[in-house]
Amino acid sequence: MSDAPRPxxxxxxxxxxxxxxxxxxxxxxxxxxxxxxxxxxxxxxxxRTFVHAGISANGVTVGMILCGWAAAAAFFIPGIAGPILAAVLAMLQMLLDASDGEVARWTRKMGPRGIFLDRFAHTTTESLIPIAIGLRLTIESSDNNWAWAFVGAVLGVLVLVNKSLNEASRMSRVESGLDLPKKTDGTSAPRVGWVATARRAANFVPIHRAYHSVEQTLVVLAIAIVGLAAGFNGVAVALILLAVAAPLVIAGHMVAILTSSMLRNPHT
Incomplete structure (x- = not known):
């Protein structure tokens, strides 16, 4: 049906x-x-609803961007309601993320603009979430302690650094005249034994995946619920844990890229 007219x-x-x-x-x-x-x-x-309404794939992606920003803003709602709403909106963003690609495939209107908007959506959401959490904690503190906002801002920057590693490795290949690797060709797999072993071990406790929007909101929500029951500020604990782990995740990510075939010139 891919070549036939679409109903x-x-x-x-x-x-x-x-x-x-x-x-x-x-x-x-x-x-x-x-x-x-x-x-x-x-x-x-x-x-199907978007197709019936004549909404383009890029229009859906714009909605995805706004949904992600709303997930970050939800953390300003006091109490456990904020983390709950943030997690729901982050899930909704992923639903729209699935749908925008489907609309593009159905309408045969796929292009670089859609990819750009999609990556903008994820990048901004994932960095805004810790910034919003830090600001929430500053507002909630009795003395407006700006240290929380600083930690949130630093974590937001670290999230951007971690995401930039993938983009930098891909652009390095393009600017070197190499083709972009396929997802299944093993190019991004570490070639050094101990690094490959460490990467497989990390899959059992995938902390490196905790900085996507859905995972960030779920981590904060889970610890906030525990904190609500145990009598501590779970949102603050979650922010600290994510901030402490981020440099380790970035270091591991960097080592994995440098020891893979991603940056290796096959002609040398």
Whole structure:
């Protein structure tokens, strides 16, 4: 059906056939875990609604950007309600993230602008969340302790640094005249034995994945709930834990890239 004219009012089965091929559903590194849990099950219904309404894929992505920013802003709501709403909005962002690609595939309107907007959505959301948490803690402190805002800002920068490593490695290949690797060709896998072992071990406690928007909000929410029951400020504890772990994650990420074939010139 990929080459046939698209019906104006597609069925859910047609949406799934065209917009959720195996190349999308079986991506090991690019497909977020929420895809298997719920987004890919729900997104075709949302995608069909957008197609019926004539909303473009980029329009959906703009909604995704706003949803992510709202997730960060939700932390300004006092008490446990803020983290709960932030987690819900972060999940909704991932649902829109699934749907915008499906709209693009259905309408055959895929291009670099959509990819740019998608990456802007994730980058800004993931860095704004810790900044918002830090500001929340400053506002809540009796003496307006700006140390919390500083920690949140530093963590926001560290999140950006960690994300920039992937972009820098990809751009380094492009500017060197090399093709971008495929997700499944093993180019990004470490070639040094102990690094590969450490990377596999990290999958059992995937702290390196804790800085995506969904994971950040879920970590904060979980510790906030524990804190509510135990009588401590779980949001503050979560911010400290994420900030302490971030430099270690960045160091590991850097070593993994430098010991992989990502930056290796095959002609030398």
């Amino acid at each position: 104006e009012r597609p069925t859910i089965e047609q949406i799934r056939e065209v917009c959720q091929p195996d190349s999308i559903r079986k991506r090991k590194n690019a497909e977020h875990w929420t895809g298997d849990v719920f987004t890919r099950s729900i997104s075709p219904y949302l995608t």
